[in-house]
Amino acid sequence: MTDTILAAAASQVTAAQGIPTLVVRSFFDQPTNTASYVAHDPTTRRAAIIDSVLDFDAAAGRTDTASADAIIAYVRDEELGIDWLLETHAHADHLSAAPYLQKALGGALAIGREILRVQDVFGKIFNEGTDFARDGSEFDRLFDDGDRFAIGSIPAIALHVPGHTPADMAYVIGEAVFTGDTLFMPDYGSARADFPGGDARQLYRSIRRLLTLPAETRLFLCHDYKAPGRDRYAWETTVGAQRTGNVHVHEGVGEDEFVTMRMARDATLSMPKLILPSIQVNMRGGHLPEPEANGTRYLQIPLNVL
Numbered sequence: 001m002t003d004t005i006l007a008a009a010a011s012q013v014t015a016a017q018g019i020p021t022l023v024v025r026s027f028f029d030q031p032t033n034t035a036s037y038v039a040h041d042p043t044t045r046r047a048a049i050i051d052s053v054l055d056f057d058a059a060a061g062r063t064d065t066a067s068a069d070a071i072i073a074y075v076r077d078e079e080l081g082i083d084w085l086l087e088t089h090a091h092a093d094h095l096s097a098a099p100y101l102q103k104a105l106g107g108a109l110a111i112g113r114e115i116l117r118v119q120d121v122f123g124k125i126f127n128e129g130t131d132f133a134r135d136g137s138e139f140d141r142l143f144d145d146g147d148r149f150a151i152g153s154i155p156a157i158a159l160h161v162p163g164h165t166p167a168d169m170a171y172v173i174g175e176a177v178f179t180g181d182t183l184f185m186p187d188y189g190s191a192r193a194d195f196p197g198g199d200a201r202q203l204y205r206s207i208r209r210l211l212t213l214p215a216e217t218r219l220f221l222c223h224d225y226k227a228p229g230r231d232r233y234a235w236e237t238t239v240g241a242q243r244t245g246n247v248h249v250h251e252g253v254g255e256d257e258f259v260t261m262r263m264a265r266d267a268t269l270s271m272p273k274l275i276l277p278s279i280q281v282n283m284r285g286g287h288l289p290e291p292e293a294n295g296t297r298y299l300q301i302p303l304n305v306l
């Protein structure tokens with residue numbers, strides 16, 4: 001079967017030589033190992049914010065906006081207009097700051113349509129009532145595989161890349177791709193696929209799709225944990241570097257081999273520290289649960305479920 005969506009994405013990358021180069025500024029949050037991005041078109045100064053972080057001190061139950069405020073300061077300094085707040089998926093390791101940023105800067109909040117599945121699964125786990133609609137209405141746009149949008153004059157295509165979660169998206173913007181949690185740096189490999197709705201076989205296929213893009217395609221990753229022997233964080237690489245050097249999925253690694261490796265490795269991993277707070281908030285598009293009668297908001301901890 002020919003993948004016409006990937007072919008369109010590949011020709012977008014190739015054609016990007018004729019249009020302005022996307023300017024990407026990264027913001028790395030060391031406590032959660034998350035890379036957030038502001039990507040803009042230098043000719044129109046229209047921009048997208050990708051995978052923002054709301055700081056959260058789990059021991060104190062306290063949120064903070066220092067990381068988000070750094071993004072707001074950059075956007076204002078650079079005089080950018082925000083068109084999109086893009087989430088690659090419902091993150092399990094940090095809270096999204098998208099609603100806070102949207103209030104300050106505007107823009108449409110978007111995620112993949114399969115977020116409905118995540119809302120359904122985790123709506124049950126958190127025993128949410130009917131006020132949690134599970135229809136994606138917390139978001140302004142739900143992307144399907146192949147949907148097109150733009151950052152100013154730079155064209156973009158949303159790709160559905162499930163596996164890490166059912167809802168993962170990658171965003172091909174000009175000749176750059178924001179991969180979310182599909183791939184990590186070549187020396188670190190790939191994301192886990194053992195969360196509810198995750199699937200190592202799907203993850204392999206999603207990664208293979210991304211790696212059919214031209215070798216020079218810039219890849220911006222969502223996380224970095226430093227690989228053994230590397231003493232600095234890194235979150236930008238290329239399709240070519242992943243094809244030749246990714247320790248989990250370089251060229252020549254077959255689907256079954258990957259699935260066996262991934263499942264064995266996932267069995268050794270403990271749950272991310274912030275999975276329960278993160279999913280509870282991120283399945284709502286980053287909105288905190290409504291306050292109870294005393295005016296305080298609460299997060300729930302389901303026992304013996306995950």
Ligand SMILES: [Fe+2]
Binds near residue numbers: 090092093164181
């Ligand atoms: Fe993730």
